[in-house]
Amino acid sequence: MAIPVETFYLNPDGQGTLQAQIQQMIAAGILSGRFRVGEKLPSSRKLARHLGVSRITVTLAYTELLANDYLVSRGRSGYFVSENAPIPPTYDPPAATEDNVDWSRALARSFTGGDTPRKPADWHSFRFPFIYGQADPTLFDHANWRLCALRALGQRDFASMTGDYYDEDDPLLVEFIARNTLPRRGITARPTEILITLGAQNALWLTAQILLNRRRKAAIEDPCYYSLRDLLMQARCPLTPVAVDADGLPPAAIPDDTDVIFTTPSHQSPTTATMPLDRRRALLDRAREIDALIIEDDYEFEMAFLGAPSPALKSLDRDGRVIYIGSFSKSLFPGLRLGYLVGSEAFIREARALRASVLRHPPGHIQRTAAYFLSLGHYDAQIRRMASVLHRRRRTIEKAIEEHGLTVAGRGVYGGSSLWMQAPPGSDTARLAEILRERSVLIEPGAPFFAGEDRPTHFYRLGYSSIPSSRIPEGIHRIAQALAS
Amino acid sequence: MAIPVETFYLNPDGQGTLQAQIQQMIAAGILSGRFRVGEKLPSSRKLARHLGVSRITVTLAYTELLANDYLVSRGRSGYFVSENAPIPPTYDPPAATEDNVDWSRALARSFTGGDTPRKPADWHSFRFPFIYGQADPTLFDHANWRLCALRALGQRDFASMTGDYYDEDDPLLVEFIARNTLPRRGITARPTEILITLGAQNALWLTAQILLNRRRKAAIEDPCYYSLRDLLMQARCPLTPVAVDADGLPPAAIPDDTDVIFTTPSHQSPTTATMPLDRRRALLDRAREIDALIIEDDYEFEMAFLGAPSPALKSLDRDGRVIYIGSFSKSLFPGLRLGYLVGSEAFIREARALRASVLRHPPGHIQRTAAYFLSLGHYDAQIRRMASVLHRRRRTIEKAIEEHGLTVAGRGVYGGSSLWMQAPPGSDTARLAEILRERSVLIEPGAPFFAGEDRPTHFYRLGYSSIPSSRIPEGIHRIAQALAS
Known part of the structure; x- marks a missing residue:
């Protein structure tokens, strides 16, 4: 060159x-x-x-x-x-400038730190990756995704791919979500009540910025998704962690002065508990009673291979009090960065304005590709295929766990892609994870999911969305061995 | 179906x-x-x-x-x-719920409003679109972009496309920017000093969040890019607009208590003024003197068909005081949503953490596609092609403007894709734009670029990146007609 x-x-x-x-x-x-x-x-x-x-x-x-x-x-x-020139393998120039800026003073705010763990980027090279939330290349309908991407790159779609949409979304994708995806959760929504986001993370973040500040109080599940807790800390709102039980978030334990409730009713993250219909109604009643809003993170509802998922909390909402978050990260792949927010127009309008200020809009090409993949029926086929494979893996992992006498602390009644596990009290699963990593096994320690100083250290999560069935028994065997020693 | x-x-x-x-x-x-x-x-x-x-x-x-x-x-x-069923053309369900939430109370902050104008999404259907910042489909190397996208969708790149990178970027793209793009601006940077963003908008937004708050003062150019002013208003920092002259931002006019200076030295937005080397040095000296940081928005430097662009301000920075923002929106297409931040590691680390919280990372597939397009040389060929077409359009538009006696208020000395125009004092170019729209001509009124209450209303911007040369004379003719009446 x-x-x-x-x-x-x-x-x-x-x-x-x-x-x-x-x-x-x-x-x-x-x-x-x-x-x-x-x-x-x-x-x-x-x-x-x-x-x-x-x-x-x-x-x-x-x-x-x-x-x-x-x-x-x-x-x-x-x-x-010249071939004889001394050339380093990567571009690593000497620092161009001395740093004469006092950054500790120059930064108005710091965003580093927090509980979100850094996961190994090279998880592919582990033989027994019981990790969560990464795509399994063997399960994805790669060929049809490529065809949809090509179609979205065609001359006809050029404008939608290349244009600056300011604050708009791809109307094809929004209409598909409204007509086909949301009805599966029992939700009726107009296009003006839907906003496409850069994944569920972005949806949670937008919501927190709009609804919370130093004076507004949020209630979160304990344990919960650590990145949610991190982004709420950044929003600087007072946070109340509410301990979940086998049915998820208990409404009566939510403090009276709560303004916003974050919950994962379909499949509590990380315990996998499904909230029964009665409790869903009680939660809505509680929210009405204290005039709080509810943010429903409905991740992974598609992975329902053991039974139909319950309708979303949002489908029971008669007040416009529930803001619903969906995502294609689990069912397609996380690197896609596509999710959506569903809520009252007054809320979606603000979320759209904030999103425009932060990033304008998710790239047009990926929105259109997803719209084609969904509307041509590939998505449904993909979900069915994933569900059947996950079902097989679930049976295999449960059998292996039973054989090795490990303890399950929570398992989704309708499916999912992970189990919430419990080591003997007093164990340190962070240490366990380190030992297992040496043996090519990846597990996720449970402590970062919990709020506060004195976190239980004996829980861990086993994902089965990225490990083939055939490797599950040996992987569980190694975990049991490590726990025993 | x-x-x-x-x-x-x-x-x-x-x-x-x-x-x-x-x-x-x-x-x-x-x-x-x-x-x-x-x-x-x-x-x-x-x-x-x-x-x-x-x-x-x-x-x-x-x-x-x-x-x-x-x-x-x-x-x-x-x-x-049935064909006889009464079916509306689009999905528009009745509102599912009454809205029993008092949103005026429930919203902690509002992000709607601001100066960013809503541009017509259907600009393609106008015959004389003197608009700015939209991609011209006829100039884009569509075929090679498709090939690169296909390659990035191949089995070998599957992991990079689908994986959750948490807070990382595509190393291929970062290395290309470090080795090939930044040297064109005289900038030496290590990969750890670079962050990929969702376009320049996202880069500006991240920067404002990290460096500013209610007590930190920002200086901006007046006039300036309206979306920058909007996002700084949202960051709630005190703002000083500094009037630009024919050489861009005058350093002496920047107040002593300024913490962060936002500037567009290569091509002032919107007046197109290029800051001479002496003033660049003076600006760096001024920043050192008052211990301020400088945010250099180097949009559109590639469109240099009249002469080589001056090296970036960042290339003269000896303190680590300049944070540089680049973008592929103008040179590829805005819907791609890819830009980058270059700055000291201490700053980039925070920007990375905030980006992770807001949206994790830009979609892997578009990063990899861009990396291929750049590294296979298609980007350079594309820039050359665009530059030659823009050069022709520039000659045509200047000739037409002269023939019709319109007044240019600013034109980029090395190129660019727009002219800053001036109607007779007292004119209202917002009204002018309305009248012209009826005659299939789009122009951009100048008032939203200015800060404050009493904005000049007689400026307007003419973009020539989306209108073919052959239509320029008639378009300018119509503008002159409308101005005369």
């Missing part, structure tokens, strides 16, 4: 002769790894014109670099980076 | 017999447009099992709907939505 002439700049504060500066610039580019072996330099004529120097200056610099073995000449084809 | 059985739900609070409820549910689905003419209903056996009712109940409901002409029966193939 030729190195574009536009990437050459003389430092306006440069020292020495122009020829020396050009030599230095090219040598520095080679030494930092910016230029690679075999790449072609611009002709002396071109570079001279670009830098505004005489051609002989460039020629002399090139000749000097040739003599020092940084470059080789291939006659009339020009100059190339 | 068959209507999936999963989309049928009986209202748990439903009135009347089960048969009546089923009839009502199906009729309501048809009347709201949820079910379309010709769609197949589930078999009575399937629906009965799904709803947990007896099959005869469903059969009786279907028979009744058949009699009322909502459904037709096609013998053994089953029941279909």
Whole structure:
């Protein structure tokens, strides 16, 4: 590849002769790894014109670099980076500037820290990845996704892919969600009551920014999804963790002064408890009584292979009090970053305005691709295939767990893709996870899900959405071994 | 298409017999447009099992709907939505719930309003669209973008497309930006000093959240990009608009107590002024003197067809004081939503954490597609092609403007894709735009770019990135006509 002439700049504060500066610039580019072996330099004529120097200056610099073995000449084809030049494997230039800014003072707010654990990016290389929420490439209908993406990249859809929509969404995707996805949860919503988000994370974040501040109180489930707790901490609202039981969030335990209730009724995260219909009604009554809003995170409802999922809380809402969050992260793949918010128009209008300010809109091309994948029926086929595989894995993992005498603390009654597990009291599952990692087993320690200082350390989560059935027994065997020792 | 059985739900609070409820549910689905003419209903056996009712109940409901002409029966193939059923063109269900929430009280903050104008989404249908910042489908290398997208959708890249990266970016894209894009601006940066964002809007927003609050003061150019002013108002920081001159932002006019300076030195937005090298140095000196940070929005630097763009302000930064924002919106297309932030590691770390909380990461597939398009050289070819077309359009528009005696208030010395125009003092270009819209001409009124109450109303912007050369003369003619009348 030729190195574009536009990437050459003389430092306006440069020292020495122009020829020396050009030599230095090219040598520095080679030494930092910016230029690679075999790449072609611009002709002396071109570079001279670009830098505004005489051609002989460039020629002399090139000749000097040739003599020092940084470059080789291939006659009339020009100059190339030499094989003998000392080039690092990746581009890692020396720090360009000293940092003379006092960042501890310059930052108005800090967002680092928090409970969200850093998961191993190389989970594919583990033999027994009992991880949660990552796509299993073997389950995804890759061929049809590609066809839908191609169609969305066609001339006809070009405008929807390339245009700036300001604050709008792809109308095809919104209509499909309204007509086909939400009715599966018993929800009736107009397009103006729906907003596409960059995944459920983005939906939760938007909701927190709009409904909460230092004076508004939020109630969250305990344990709960750690990233939710982190983003609420950033919203700086007072937080009350409410301990969940085998039926999920107990309405009576929600404090009277709560403004917003975050809940996962279909499949409590992480305990997997499903909230029974009676409690759903009680929760709605409680919210009405204290005039609170409810944020229903309905993740993973599609993975219902043991029985039909209950209708969403939102479907029972007669007040416009429930804001519903759906996502395609589990059923398609998380890297897609597509989710949606459903709520009253007054709320969706604000969420749309905030989203426009933060990022405008989710990329048009992925919205259109998803719309095609959904509307051509591939999504339904995909869900059925995933459900049947997950069902098989669930039977296998439950059998193995029973054989090895491990203790299940929670399992979704209608399906899901994980089990909530309990090691003997006093165990430290963070330590357990470290030991197991050495044995090519990944599990998720439970402590980060809990609020407060004194967190139970003996829970852990076993995901079965990314591990083939055939490896489950040996994986569980290794967990049992590690627990025993 | 068959209507999936999963989309049928009986209202748990439903009135009347089960048969009546089923009839009502199906009729309501048809009347709201949820079910379309010709769609197949589930078999009575399937629906009965799904709803947990007896099959005869469903059969009786279907028979009744058949009699009322909502459904037709096609013998053994089953029941279909009848052509005679009254079906609205789009799905528009009646409001499901009364809104019993007092949203004026429930919203902790409002994000609607602001200066960002709503532009016509149907700009394609105007003959003379002098609009700014939309992609011209005729200039985009659609075929190679498709090939890159396909490659990024291949099996080998599946993990990068589908995985949850938490807070990471595509390393291929980051390395390309570091090695090839930033050097064109004279900038040396390590991968840890780069963050991919959902477009420049997202980069500006992240920066404002991290560096500003109610006590930190920001200086902005006046006029400036209206969405920047809107998002800074949302960050609630005190704002000082500093009037720009023909060389852009005058450093001496920046107040001593400024914490963060937002500037567009390459191509002032919207006046298109290019800041000379001396003033760039003076601006850096001024920032050092008052210990302020500088946010450099380097949009559109690629459109340099009249001369090489000056090196970025960031390339002269010796303190780590400049945070640089780049974008692919203008050079690829805005719907892509890809931009990047370059700054000190301490800053990028916070921006990464905040981005993770807000949306995790930009979709993997679009990052990888862009990385291929860039690294295979298609991007450079695209830029060259765009530059040559824009150059031709620029000559055409300047000639037409001269012929019709219109007044240019600012034109980019090295290129760009717009001109900043001036109507006679006292004109109202918002009104002018309305009149022109009737004549199939789109222009952008200038007032929203200005801060404060008493905004000049006689400026307007003419973009030439979406209008073919051949239409420019007639478009300018119509503008001159409208101005004369």
